[in-house]
Amino acid sequence: MTAPPLLTMTGIAKHYGATCALRDASLRLYPGRVHALLGENGAGKSTLVKMIVGVVRPDGGTITFGDAAVAFRTVRDAVAAGIIPIYQHLSLFPQLTILENLSAFAFGATRDLRASSATLSIEQARAWLSSVGLERDPMTLVEEISIGERQLVEIARGLGQACKVLILDEPTAALTQDETERLFTVVRSLCAQGTAVLFISHKFDEIDSIADDVTILRDGRTVVDGAPIRSLTRDELVRAMLGEAVATGSRELPPPGDVLVEARGLRLHATAEPIDMGIRAGEIVGLAGLVGSGALDIASALAGATPVASGTLLVAGDVIPFGDRHTASKKGIGYVPSDRHLQGLFPVLTAMQNASASSLKVISRRGVVREQAESDRLLPWLRRLKLHPLKTELPAASFSGGNQQKLLMARNLALPGLRVLVVLEPTRGVDIAARETIHQAIIEAALKGVAVLLASSDLDEIEALSHRILVVRQGRISQELPRGTARGALVSALAERDAA
Amino acid sequence: MTALAIRMARQVRDRINMPASFFVAIALFALFALTVPRFATSGNAENVLRVASILCVVACGQAIVLILGGIEFSFGSSVALASIVTVLVVPDYGVMGGFAAGAAVVLLIGVLNGALIARFHLPPFIVTLGMLMAVAGLAATLAGGLPIDAPPSEAFSWPARGRVLGVPVPVIAAGASVGTLFLVLAYSTIGRLWYLVGANPEAARLSGIRVRTTIFLGYLAASAFCALAAIILTSRVGSGQPSLAPNLPFETIAACAIGGIPLAGGQGRASQVLCGVLIIAMMNNAVVLLNFPVAYQQLMIGAVILGSVLLQKSSGSIGVLWRSSVPKRGGR
Numbered sequence A: 001m002t003a004p005p006l007l008t009m010t011g012i013a014k015h016y017g018a019t020c021a022l023r024d025a026s027l028r029l030y031p032g033r034v035h036a037l038l039g040e041n042g043a044g045k046s047t048l049v050k051m052i053v054g055v056v057r058p059d060g061g062t063i064t065f066g067d068a069a070v071a072f073r074t075v076r077d078a079v080a081a082g083i084i085p086i087y088q089h090l091s092l093f094p095q096l097t098i099l100e101n102l103s104a105f106a107f108g109a110t111r112d113l114r115a116s117s118a119t120l121s122i123e124q125a126r127a128w129l130s131s132v133g134l135e136r137d138p139m140t141l142v143e144e145i146s147i148g149e150r151q152l153v154e155i156a157r158g159l160g161q162a163c164k165v166l167i168l169d170e171p172t173a174a175l176t177q178d179e180t181e182r183l184f185t186v187v188r189s190l191c192a193q194g195t196a197v198l199f200i201s202h203k204f205d206e207i208d209s210i211a212d213d214v215t216i217l218r219d220g221r222t223v224v225d226g227a228p229i230r231s232l233t234r235d236e237l238v239r240a241m242l243g244e245a246v247a248t249g250s251r252e253l254p255p256p257g258d259v260l261v262e263a264r265g266l267r268l269h270a271t272a273e274p275i276d277m278g279i280r281a282g283e284i285v286g287l288a289g290l291v292g293s294g295a296l297d298i299a300s301a302l303a304g305a306t307p308v309a310s311g312t313l314l315v316a317g318d319v320i321p322f323g324d325r326h327t328a329s330k331k332g333i334g335y336v337p338s339d340r341h342l343q344g345l346f347p348v349l350t351a352m353q354n355a356s357a358s359s360l361k362v363i364s365r366r367g368v369v370r371e372q373a374e375s376d377r378l379l380p381w382l383r384r385l386k387l388h389p390l391k392t393e394l395p396a397a398s399f400s401g402g403n404q405q406k407l408l409m410a411r412n413l414a415l416p417g418l419r420v421l422v423v424l425e426p427t428r429g430v431d432i433a434a435r436e437t438i439h440q441a442i443i444e445a446a447l448k449g450v451a452v453l454l455a456s457s458d459l460d461e462i463e464a465l466s467h468r469i470l471v472v473r474q475g476r477i478s479q480e481l482p483r484g485t486a487r488g489a490l491v492s493a494l495a496e497r498d499a500a
Numbered sequence B: 001m002t003a004l005a006i007r008m009a010r011q012v013r014d015r016i017n018m019p020a021s022f023f024v025a026i027a028l029f030a031l032f033a034l035t036v037p038r039f040a041t042s043g044n045a046e047n048v049l050r051v052a053s054i055l056c057v058v059a060c061g062q063a064i065v066l067i068l069g070g071i072e073f074s075f076g077s078s079v080a081l082a083s084i085v086t087v088l089v090v091p092d093y094g095v096m097g098g099f100a101a102g103a104a105v106v107l108l109i110g111v112l113n114g115a116l117i118a119r120f121h122l123p124p125f126i127v128t129l130g131m132l133m134a135v136a137g138l139a140a141t142l143a144g145g146l147p148i149d150a151p152p153s154e155a156f157s158w159p160a161r162g163r164v165l166g167v168p169v170p171v172i173a174a175g176a177s178v179g180t181l182f183l184v185l186a187y188s189t190i191g192r193l194w195y196l197v198g199a200n201p202e203a204a205r206l207s208g209i210r211v212r213t214t215i216f217l218g219y220l221a222a223s224a225f226c227a228l229a230a231i232i233l234t235s236r237v238g239s240g241q242p243s244l245a246p247n248l249p250f251e252t253i254a255a256c257a258i259g260g261i262p263l264a265g266g267q268g269r270a271s272q273v274l275c276g277v278l279i280i281a282m283m284n285n286a287v288v289l290l291n292f293p294v295a296y297q298q299l300m301i302g303a304v305i306l307g308s309v310l311l312q313k314s315s316g317s318i319g320v321l322w323r324s325s326v327p328k329r330g331g332r
């Protein structure tokens, strides 16, 4: 590496009250290279990148971009300078078209009211889109395209300016393999044009395939500073992140018992073909499907989370109305939704209040919440999932993405009378240690006779945990594959086009 | 230097867990005590508390609704209707019957609001605003447009003018309201449910919480506070008045906002209600003592609302003082 770094951060520190998010972090990004930023949940990765674009202000340390020290005041300033951040949280306007989103951004970047009349032409928009490999009509509404495609639109927005630094904070957490590949193609071509890319992910396969260099944060400190990724084995990376290796627990699944939860003649829409499925006690059923296949919808329906057109839901022989979460949860159906922020989190409430939201019945007596009972019930789970920081009185919004996910898992693992666990993307955004813990917790629940429905876009996860895999295509279950099915067969079952 | 001062101030505040508006109230008290003649006398203190008591009781109800992410305007006319119903019922059923009827009217309006908002998913802003107007019309119709005097009696004026152990009854009612609100919000299951539903109704539903029931009970509880205030207010004016306290909903929202309760839902504490009410009451009182025109009163309250909301929003050095970095047990 002879070229000077494009962006340098040194000695970065940041405190939030008593919590120390970053102590002494450094980072150097080089043009034309993909730099992976790794670290366990709460290590400070997102905080660090938010500092680059001026969303968070450092307490100490310096940031230089090119030759000059910089301190952007807003994201817009950073974007104008050629630093494009893509968050997991998308910032597009869903009710507007792709074109309107692209030109709104171009307009915003110029801050010139008169520029609004000179909106982006369709041709220009199409050119931007195709430069990120997205062949979509610019007049399509953003809400009609998938999350992966939205991310590409976000990147395309940034391409109006010269993109010197591209920041991707867990962009692939919600993407399918296909979409991830597409994103990587764009990243590689940007790189070839000299863009410096910062890539945050908890998925090692992706890091292997895209990253050139790696920086690792632990406890707010940089412990590996820009080493070539090939110079480290996966074991060494994990050790540097966690301070220890992750022991993979036993993946031995319990023998399933009798059918515990059953959907009969389930139609999500009036015109859909009916679905019949059952899960046995102690059985883990994987539900796999591409984005838009309906896998997540089927899982939500079984948890009583969404109303359906018709059908019967039975738990241990009792009929439960669809779309009635209260009754479902009383019958012991836990549900981890796929959209953490909209459907799961109470951002302004404490971590403990978030975790105990489904246990209020059992931790209350005579209308009073007993805080001792609350912490007795939830704290062991939070400990086990390694909530970091383990300060249960802090608001959930102040926790890192992966730690917020742990709160949702704890809420459901501690559900009173848990009999059925419906989990959607249970390990989205969590680090490998927490992923292992969550997997073990799911297997343990099954050992205790809980019926588990696991919907995930992470095929490794599905393969590792499922007794059998149901493949969902176009809103129905197209195939059932046994445990141990080869990856190739699974992938082709997912992607197979229907004849009609 | 300032950073250090702010950090120390925050630590002090986090330890005693007082809302930032508490310090504003203290500062205001000190300011008025030094500059306004006769402000810091026990007679005046009682006067301030007595005037503030009705606002305080109703603001406790408003706080619950705000925590739920809603808003309640119908207080303004429901106290008026209650006063008229009370006065109309007293001759036949006695003072107790009259007050009970008045309170029942307010509770009924609360039930209606709660049912419309929870059952039919209507926006609270519209429902309670509509209710405010409809009930005002009903009150005016019932009274024939003019105040109706109540037959004067010792019992009738007791809620407003009575004393227990030397303490005015309205002040006791206000203290009991704030105390109840504190206990309910901090310790009770329904209080926790209000926070959860207010913080994210969809997440609450998916967690298995009965969102509709929770919202309904919130509006009902709010109307219970308002019913108590209606009794005191009717007793004080000694008559049924079609336009008894038209500004009540706005004053209660102002008190909560000044106290630091965000309108976004999921947050709010009893101590914030108390501080907000006291700030408004002290300012009103100071304006009167200084013989300023009443218009100044509105001007000052308006400025304080805007100022306090600005403080809560700003991320500047004062803003970090205002926002609690460590909310003890969440919403309390």
Ligand SMILES: Nc1ncnc2c1ncn2[C@@H]1O[C@H](COP(=O)(O)OP(=O)(O)OP(=O)(O)O)[C@@H](O)[C@H]1O
Pocket (backbone or CB within 6 Å): A016, A017, A019, A020, A021, A022, A039, A040, A041, A042, A043, A044, A045, A046, A047, A048, A388, A389, A397, A398, A399, A400, A401, A402, A403, A429, A431
């Ligand atoms: N607004 C805030 N208030 C208090 N603490 C915060 C705030 N934002 C972040 N933190 C703390 O800073 C630390 C670092 O958080 P950050 O989001 O950077 O982690 P991360 O490395 O991105 O983790 P993840 O992999 O889970 O996304 C965490 O301990 C978090 O609790």
Ligand SMILES: [Mg+2]
Pocket (backbone or CB within 6 Å): A045, A046, A047, A400, A401, A402
């Ligand atoms: Mg993060």
